[in-house]
Amino acid sequence: MKRLLAVIVIAAALWSxxxxxxxxxxxxxxxxxxxxxxxxxxxxxxxxxxxxxxxxRIDTTLTDPVLADPESxxxxxxxxxxxxxxxxxxxxxxxxxxxxxVLSTPTARYxxxxxxxxxxxxxQPAPQLPLERANLISxxxxxEGPGGTTTMEGLQIAILRQxxxxxxxxxxxxxxxxxxxxxxxxxxxxGTLPQKLSSxxxxxxxxxxxxxxxxxxxxxxxxxxxxKVTLAEAKWGQLELALAGTLDIDDLGRPKGQxxxxxxxxxxxxELARQMDLLPAEWLNPVEQALGLAAQLNGxxxxxxxxxxxxxxxxxxxxxxxxxxxxxxxx
Numbered sequence: 001m002k003r004l005l006a007v008i009v010i011a012a013a014l015w016s017x018x019x020x021x022x023x024x025x026x027x028x029x030x031x032x033x034x035x036x037x038x039x040x041x042x043x044x045x046x047x048x049x050x051x052x053x054x055x056x057r058i059d060t061t062l063t064d065p066v067l068a069d070p071e072s073x074x075x076x077x078x079x080x081x082x083x084x085x086x087x088x089x090x091x092x093x094x095x096x097x098x099x100x101x102v103l104s105t106p107t108a109r110y111x112x113x114x115x116x117x118x119x120x121x122x123x124q125p126a127p128q129l130p131l132e133r134a135n136l137i138s139x140x141x142x143x144e145g146p147g148g149t150t151t152m153e154g155l156q157i158a159i160l161r162q163x164x165x166x167x168x169x170x171x172x173x174x175x176x177x178x179x180x181x182x183x184x185x186x187x188x189x190x191g192t193l194p195q196k197l198s199s200x201x202x203x204x205x206x207x208x209x210x211x212x213x214x215x216x217x218x219x220x221x222x223x224x225x226x227x228k229v230t231l232a233e234a235k236w237g238q239l240e241l242a243l244a245g246t247l248d249i250d251d252l253g254r255p256k257g258q259x260x261x262x263x264x265x266x267x268x269x270x271e272l273a274r275q276m277d278l279l280p281a282e283w284l285n286p287v288e289q290a291l292g293l294a295a296q297l298n299g300x301x302x303x304x305x306x307x308x309x310x311x312x313x314x315x316x317x318x319x320x321x322x323x324x325x326x327x328x329x330x331x
Contacts, residue, residue, distance in 0.1 A: 026051060026058050026060060026085070026090070027049060027051050027060070030049060030060065030062075031049065033214075034046070037067070037217075041070050041071075042067065042068060042069055042070065043066055043067070043068035043070075043075070044066070044067055044068075045064075045065070045066045046062045046063060046064060046065040046066070047063040047064035048061075048062075048063040048064075049061075049062055049063075050063075057084060057085065057086055057087060058084075058085050058086075058087050058090070059082065059083070059084050059085075060082065060083040060084075061080060061081075061082050062080060062081045062082075063079070063080050064077075064078075064079060064080070065077070065078055065080070065081050068104075071331070072106075072331040073104075073105060073106035073331075074103070074104070074105060074106075074331075075103070075104040076101065076102070076103050076104075077101065077102045078097065078098050078100070078101035078102070079098050079100065079101075080098050081095070081096075081097065081098070082095070082096040083095055083096075084096070091122065091123045091124070091125050091129065092120070092121070092122050092123075093120075093121045093123075094118060094119070094120055094121075095118060095119045095120075095121065096117070096118045097114065097117040097118065099113055099114060099115070100112070100113050108145055108146050109145070109146075110143050110144065110145045111143075111144040111145075112141070112142070112143050112144075113140075113141075113142045113144075114138045114139065114140060114141045114142070115138075115139040115140035115141075116137075116138065116139045116140075117136070117137070117138035117139075117141070118136070118137060118138075119134060119135060119136040119137075120134065120135045121133075121134045122134070123213075126213075128211075128213040128214050128215055129213055129214050130161070130211040130212065130213040131159070131161060131168075131211070131212040131213060132160075132161050133158075133159065133160045133161065134158070134159045135156070135157070135158045135159075136155070136156070136157040136158075137154070137155065137156050137157075138152070138154070138155045139153070139154055140152075140153065140154075141154075141155050147180055147276070147277075148179075148180025148181075149180055150177075150178065150179050150180060151176070151177075151178045152174050152175065152176055152177050152178070153175045153176030153196075154174070154175040154176065155172075155173075155174050155175070156171075156172070156173045156174075156175075157170070157171070157172050158170070158171045158172075159171075161211070161212075162205070165207070166207060166208045166209065166210055166211050166222070166225075167205060167206065167207040167208075167226070168205070168206050168207075168208070168212070169204070169205055170202070170203075170204045170205070170206055171201075171202070171203055171204075172201060172202045172204075173200070173201045174197075174200040174201070176196050176197075177196060177197045177200045178195050178196045178197070179197075179276075181193065181195075182275040182276055185272070185275055186271075187238075187265075187268045187271065187272075188267045188268055188271055189238065189265055189267070189268055189302075191237070191238065192237075193236055193237045193239070193272075194236070194237050197234060197235060197236045198235045198236070198237075199233055199234065199235040200233070200234050200235075201231075201232070201233055202229070202231070202232040202233070203229075203230040203231050203232070204227065204228065204229055204230065204232070205226070205227075205228040205230070206224060206226070206227060206228075207224065207225045207226030207227075207228075208222035208223060208224055208225060209222060209223045209225050210222050221330040221331065222330065223249075223251075223253070223329060223330060224249050224328055224329075224330070225248070225249050226246070226247070226248055226249065227246065227247045227249070227255075227328075228245075228246045228247075229243050229244050229245055229246070229259060230244065231243070231244055232244070238264070238265050238268070239264065239265050239268055239269055239272070240262075240263070240264040240265070241261070241262070241263050241264075241269065242261075242262040242263075243259055243260070243261055243262075244259070244260050245257060245258050245259035245260050245307070245308075246258070246259075247259065247310055247328075249328050250312070252327070253327040253328045253329035254312040254313065254325060254327065254328075255310040255312070255325055255326070255328055256310055256311060256312050257309075257310055258307045258308065258309050258310070259307070259308045259310075260305070260306070260307050260308070261304060261305070261306055261307075261308050261317075262303075262304065262305050263303065263304040264302065264303050265302055265303075266291055266295070266302070266303070266304050267288070267291075267302075270284065270287065270288055270291070282323075283322070283323055286322050286323065287317070287322050287323075290317045290318070290320040290322050291304060291306075291317065293320065294306050294317060294318045294320065306318045310325050311325070312325060313325055
């Protein structure tokens with residue numbers, strides 16, 4: 001009995017020492033990451049850093065964190081941010097966001113509120129912790145920006161790294177998605193839009209020039225090299241839009257490939273895009289003319305089923321050029 005008690009005491013002491021070392025390592029890692037960002041010119045601050053969770057977890061809480069990258073112009077602030085990990089599995093992290101947070105871009109400021117936003121991240125046990133898989137969920141999400149407030153009853157995003165490369169499978173589903181509607185919105189086909197979309201989902205495969213890991217924030221962003229859209233779908237009342245296709249992107253961010261567009265009541269979609277400032281004004285007339293001609297050729301003036309072709313520098317809808325191609329790069 002004495003020997004058993006001695007073994008238990010020694011094991012407990014060893015585990016306590018291990019937890020203390022792991023906790024100190026986690027804390028030092030976060031502190032050094034913030035120090036490195038400040039050395040690069042970021043605003044990277046927090047009011048307090050606390051770790052607890054003995055004996056099986058390492059729970060870290062950052063109070064009043066602020067991150068601002070001067071190069072991209074992105075900034076994020078929140079009253080707190082929490083990270084949870086099992087002490088014996090530190091490469092699996094649960095991240096928890098507060099009920100309110102603020103995201104700023106070079107052009108806008110967004111106040112985000114949610115009932116429960118959290119993510120599970122599993123990284124490979126390598127120095128730069130390349131992402132293996134992640135899931136993000138949120139309930140009762142509201143995003144208030146310059147154009148109004150967008151709400152969702154629920155948001156689910158999942159990403160999984162594909163074997164043998166820098167490709168990731170991405171799935172997204174937004175339940176009860178309700179964007180802000182312009183006042184006095186009128187549809188060309190008559191009627192009104194319901195407040196919420198009945199479906200908003202996407203199934204993609206994204207290829208990058210390097211894995212998504214810690215250097216994505218501290219150094220160069222992974223740049224997209226291939227976007228394969230298995231299906232992206234939105235249904236909003238009488239409006240239905242579906243996309244599928246593949247784009248290859250060169251080192252300059254210029255896309256080449258084809259995305260097939262299926263759109264029902266496309267004129268109402270254009271009118272909605274015009275009133276919500278979703279399309280550059282100079283695009284509206286040429287796009288509508290091209291779509292009208294294409295719809296006539298298909299024999300159905302309300303429904304489109306056409307390839308959108310990207311040729312590095314230009315975009316064509318069917319055989320009709322409609323404008324310059326965008327540059328696809330992550331800042």
